[in-house]
Amino acid sequence: MKPEFENIPLVKAATRFEIEINGHFALIDYREMGDQIALVHTEAEPELAGTGAAIAVVEKTLTYIEENGKKLLPFCPYVFAYIKKHPEWKRIVDEKFEGYDKL
Template sequence: MAEPLSVVMNEQTQRFEVTLDGEVAFTEYHLHPDYITLPHTVAPPAFEGKGVGSTLAKAALDYAREHGLKVKPACPFIAGYIQKHPEWQDLVHPTFRERLGLPA
């Protein structure tokens, strides 16, 4: 059985990161007083099919929930993840709800 993936919140680079076999996958973030913007996710080809993108999305969204932040999912991967997982949709910032096809 594979070990669970470990996500590190790297405040210096403003990224949630997973390291696997010497490579790093990440979701960038920008913190604001009442919301977090998630502009970009990168996962090298070696990470495909290992659930790394979902793990990064969950870590970023968990962080937002734990800190009472709304989410501006500018990253298409994160936006798609939220659309597929209704349990996160309450976190979407009002200015992004229409983009994701969510009620205001």
């Protein structure tokens, strides 16, 4: 994560995790089911394109999931690809996730 995003707080709203940068948002839609959190869709407003904001919200969300003892279901293709590139995060993926062996 770029240093400029480190002190930006992650906000957990009813259906999304989000960070705000200069009035613009990077977010991940999620569903929480017991001890599992399914990440469904990652998005950053066009004003944040190329800034690293989407990666920052992913990293902050993965940290939140781990710190809260939850298991990840990475349905979002962006999150799935991030975990493939950073296999150390596979530790929080639920082993029952259908694509687990592809990570």
